[in-house]
Amino acid sequence: MPKTKFTALLDGQVIGTRTSDSRDYTHVIVGQRDIEAARRHAYGYQATKTDASNFRHYMSILDGTSEFLVKASWRTDAEHTAHCASMVESTERSLGGARTLEDYIAVLRNRAIASFEKAAQGGAFDMGALQWSMSEANARKAAASWSQRYLNVRVIPATKA
Numbered sequence: 001m002p003k004t005k006f007t008a009l010l011d012g013q014v015i016g017t018r019t020s021d022s023r024d025y026t027h028v029i030v031g032q033r034d035i036e037a038a039r040r041h042a043y044g045y046q047a048t049k050t051d052a053s054n055f056r057h058y059m060s061i062l063d064g065t066s067e068f069l070v071k072a073s074w075r076t077d078a079e080h081t082a083h084c085a086s087m088v089e090s091t092e093r094s095l096g097g098a099r100t101l102e103d104y105i106a107v108l109r110n111r112a113i114a115s116f117e118k119a120a121q122g123g124a125f126d127m128g129a130l131q132w133s134m135s136e137a138n139a140r141k142a143a144a145s146w147s148q149r150y151l152n153v154r155v156i157p158a159t160k161a
Contacts (some may be wrong), residue, residue, distance in 0.1 A: 001116035005161040007011040008129040016129025017161070025158045031150035035125040042116035045109035047101075054094070057105045063090045132158065 008016035008028040015030060020078050060066040068087060071080045096107035119125065130153070131137035139155040147153040 006132065006158045007161045009159060010127055010156060015127050015140060018129070018132050025134055027133045027136045027155050028129050028158045029131040029133065029139055029143045029146055029153065029155055030127055031130050031146055031153035032127045033125045034151050035120060038116055038119070038125070042109075042112040045105070047105045047108075047113045051105060051108060055098075055101050058091045058095050058104075061087055062095075104150060124128060127152065 003019045003021045004024070006018045006020065006028075007014055008030060010030055016028060057066065061069065066087075069084050071077075075083065075096065095104060096111075098104035098107050109144045130150065131139070131142055133142065133155075136155060143153050143155050
């Protein structure tokens with residue numbers, strides 16, 4: 001069966017496409033991410049218990065006390081040396097130069113800000129297709145859950161291209 005291309009058009013602009021060889025999509029749920037909430041999260045990044053746990057784990061790798069640095073019986077000495085070097089290298093990247101929890105949180109905050117700015121410049125907060133549906137009724141039901149996390153959520157007809 002040939003593939004059918006479906007398009008989501010909003011205000012004359014294509015905001016999403018999808019192909020299918022077995023389904024006939026009739027409606028699309030569209031919406032956009034909340035740029036202000038994302039900005040607040042990035043610029044006001046708050047440390048989590050997981051961040052603190054990760055930091056302790058990274059520091060145990062650097063100080064040589066991590067259980068993940070113990071030689072596995074199936075590794076040769078050369079493989080073990082390479083494994084440990086790889087773990088230390090990966091840890092250094094994750095820490096971003098931080099050696100205290102406060103500095104590590106600052107690194108995470110800076111990464112969150114950089115990720116937000118890249119997303120904002122890349123159109124990640126523009127209207128987009130969130131979910132395709134084979135019926136308007138099902139699309140309207142699903143739209144309610146999308147409305148909890150996205151702005152301007154609505155159901156529009158899908159068009160066959």
